[in-house]
Amino acid sequence: MARPALKKSAIEAAALSLFAARGVPDTTIKDIALRAGVAEGALYRHYPGKNEMAVALFKREVEKFGALLSPLLFDPSRSLRSRLRSSIRFMYRYYRDYPVEFTFILMTQHGFPERQILRPSLNPNDLVIRFVKDAPSERSPRRDPVLLAALLMGAVLQPAVMHRYGRLKTHPLSLADKVTLACERLLEIERARA
Amino acid sequence: MARPALKKSAIEAAALSLFAARGVPDTTIKDIALRAGVAEGALYRHYPGKNEMAVALFKREVEKFGALLSPLLFDPSRSLRSRLRSSIRFMYRYYRDYPVEFTFILMTQHGFPERQILRPSLNPNDLVIRFVKDAPSERSPRRDPVLLAALLMGAVLQPAVMHRYGRLKTHPLSLADKVTLACERLLEIERARA
DNA sequence: TGTACATCAGTGAACGCGCGTTCACTGATGTAC
DNA sequence: TGTACATCAGTGAACGCGCGTTCACTGATGTAC
Numbered sequence: 001m002a003r004p005a006l007k008k009s010a011i012e013a014a015a016l017s018l019f020a021a022r023g024v025p026d027t028t029i030k031d032i033a034l035r036a037g038v039a040e041g042a043l044y045r046h047y048p049g050k051n052e053m054a055v056a057l058f059k060r061e062v063e064k065f066g067a068l069l070s071p072l073l074f075d076p077s078r079s080l081r082s083r084l085r086s087s088i089r090f091m092y093r094y095y096r097d098y099p100v101e102f103t104f105i106l107m108t109q110h111g112f113p114e115r116q117i118l119r120p121s122l123n124p125n126d127l128v129i130r131f132v133k134d135a136p137s138e139r140s141p142r143r144d145p146v147l148l149a150a151l152l153m154g155a156v157l158q159p160a161v162m163h164r165y166g167r168l169k170t171h172p173l174s175l176a177d178k179v180t181l182a183c184e185r186l187l188e189i190e191r192a193r194a
Numbered sequence: 195m196a197r198p199a200l201k202k203s204a205i206e207a208a209a210l211s212l213f214a215a216r217g218v219p220d221t222t223i224k225d226i227a228l229r230a231g232v233a234e235g236a237l238y239r240h241y242p243g244k245n246e247m248a249v250a251l252f253k254r255e256v257e258k259f260g261a262l263l264s265p266l267l268f269d270p271s272r273s274l275r276s277r278l279r280s281s282i283r284f285m286y287r288y289y290r291d292y293p294v295e296f297t298f299i300l301m302t303q304h305g306f307p308e309r310q311i312l313r314p315s316l317n318p319n320d321l322v323i324r325f326v327k328d329a330p331s332e333r334s335p336r337r338d339p340v341l342l343a344a345l346l347m348g349a350v351l352q353p354a355v356m357h358r359y360g361r362l363k364t365h366p367l368s369l370a371d372k373v374t375l376a377c378e379r380l381l382e383i384e385r386a387r388a
Numbered sequence: 389t390g391t392a393c394a395t396c397a398g399t400g401a402a403c404g405c406g407c408g409t410t411c412a413c414t415g416a417t418g419t420a421c
Numbered sequence: 422t423g424t425a426c427a428t429c430a431g432t433g434a435a436c437g438c439g440c441g442t443t444c445a446c447t448g449a450t451g452t453a454c
Contacts, residue, residue: 003417003430023305025219029408039432041410046430050408107304111217114359125361146362147353147369151376154352159344165308167319168340175341178383182345185379189372197397197450223441233399235443240397244441 008046010036016057020104024054024111058108059117061101065094066122073131080135080187085180087131088156092173095160103164106157128153138191151186155179202240204230210251214298218248218305252302253311255295259288260316267325274329274381279374281325282350286367289354297358300351322347332385345380349373 014036018027029050033040047053072087095102120126129149133142142148156179162168172179208230212221223244227234241247266281289296314320323343327336336342350373356362366373 003415003428005430007431023217023219025217028406030406040408041433042431044409110301110304115361125356129361144362144364144369144372146356147364147372150353150356150362151349151373154348154350154355155345155380156348158348158351159341161348162319162340162344167309167323168338168344170338170341175338178338178341179345182380182383185383186349186376189376189379197395197448199397201398222439224439234441235400236398238442 005046007036007038007042011038011043011046012053012057015053016061016104017100019054019057020100020107023107024051054108055112055117057104058112062105062114062118062124063122065101065105066118066124066127068094069124070122070127073127074134081180081184083131084183084187085176088180088183089173089176091156092160092171092176092179095163096171096173099164102160106161106164125149125153132187135187142190148186148189152183155182155186199240201230201232201236205232205237205240206247206251209247210255210298211294213248213251214294214301217301218245248302249306249311251298252306256299256308256312256318257316259295259299260312260318260321262288263318264316264321267321268328275374275378277325278377278381279370282374282377283367283370285350286354286365286370286373289357290365290367296354300355300358319343319347326381329381336384342380342383346377349376349380 011032015027015032018031018035029040029043033042036042043050043053047056069087069090072090073083075083078086114123114125118126129145132145132148132152135142159168159172159175159179163170163172205226209221209226212225212229223234223237227236230236237244237247241250263281263284266284267277269277272280308317308319312320323339326339326342326346329336353362353366353369353373357364357366
């Protein structure tokens with residue numbers, strides 16, 4: 001190797017924050033280079049193009065998130081309730097500590113074909129579906145685990161979205177116990193009906 | 195008036211469907227004109243530009259949706275449960291019957307500053323918050339109505355999102371009763387804790 | 389009713405800006421010997 | 422250790438394509454009288 005890639009992470013960090021704030025199509029190479037303190041051509045030493053970089057960052061960030069979430073959801077030594085609770089706390093802590101990364105994941109969710117890009121074992125959607133499938137139910141197996149996963153995901157993520165847009169004033173992390181309670185009640189639905 | 199605006203609605207319909215499918219930034223004037231069967235300049239007879247048209251369509255579509263949702267949420271002659279149920283059924287029916295409009299609303303939610311664009315009396319987020327505030331609770335008033343509204347919105351919308359991306363195979367409309375049950379349980383949270 | 393005129397939705401070629409990308413070049417670092 | 426060379430991250434000017442927008446024009450419709 002001739003030279004260490006000193007600017008690569010600066011470029012990635014700049015791109016990530018701009019993508020999170022404005023979305024990929026409204027972010028220009030010029031913006032990224034300016035924020036990273038780098039020439040416009042530098043990006044092409046590391047990625048074939050802007051979109052390829054966006055996809056790579058999406059994959060990296062979501063899989064990083066999934067890799068941290070997975071052991072919390074599936075720790076065999078802990079109860080369902082305990083795993084649920086710490087998973088939710090983890091997500092909101094992540095939102096607090098890495099708002100750029102979290103927002104980027106949230107926003108680009110609609111922009112990329114996640115299932116083609118992400119390994120299922122690290123894709124949060126797949127992880128939650130698996131969690132729900134494993135979760136004990138009076139009916140076994142559950143009627144529609146994907147629906148239940150959607151209810152959980154929606155209930156957990158929407159407060160973060162609403163906080164992000166200034167509607168919810170309290171930080172979700174302070175509300176994690178309430179959300180956990182809500183999710184427990186959702187998990188009970190089929191049991192209650194059985 | 196010299197001539198009726200024959201092509202205006204064709205332009206709007208073409209724009210709406212392309213915006214819903216690809217997002218506003220990835221849709222070109224050329225695409226819109228082509229699909230509408232119209233010259234590229236025609237758009238500028240009705241809107242000052244592409245972005246202004248996108249904002250106008252967003253406002254029109256979300257407020258149309260809100261205008262239909264509002265009387266369902268607040269019909270004084272019906273119980274909370276009944277209003278919740280028909281509101282959820284309405285949303286999923288809208289998703290089934292107007293998938294383009296519904297998807298456009300969902301996708302551009304993150305792209306526009308809704309609170310500056312929409313009248314609160316027709317903004318679905320505001321409507322649901324008001325619904326939650328009005329809903330009876332053992333604690334009156336509720337501790338955090340916005341959180342509860344977020345939980346409800348997330349739980350209702352996420353199944354539609356998951357259906358749209360092919361994860362949830364069953365159409366949400368068939369699952370409306372289950373989702374209603376889930377939302378009722380969410381509404382009970384504070385009561386259960388009190 | 390007929391005629392002259394005004395209006396304006398729609399056309400489509402042209403424009404020019406901004407964008408992503410290219411490329412010849414630099415020079416610091418790593419390697420060979 | 423010193424010297425010659427190879428590598429490649431980073432530069433920044435240049436390019437050219439595609440985009441949103443403009444504009445002179447058309448012609449159908451509505452209005453005035």
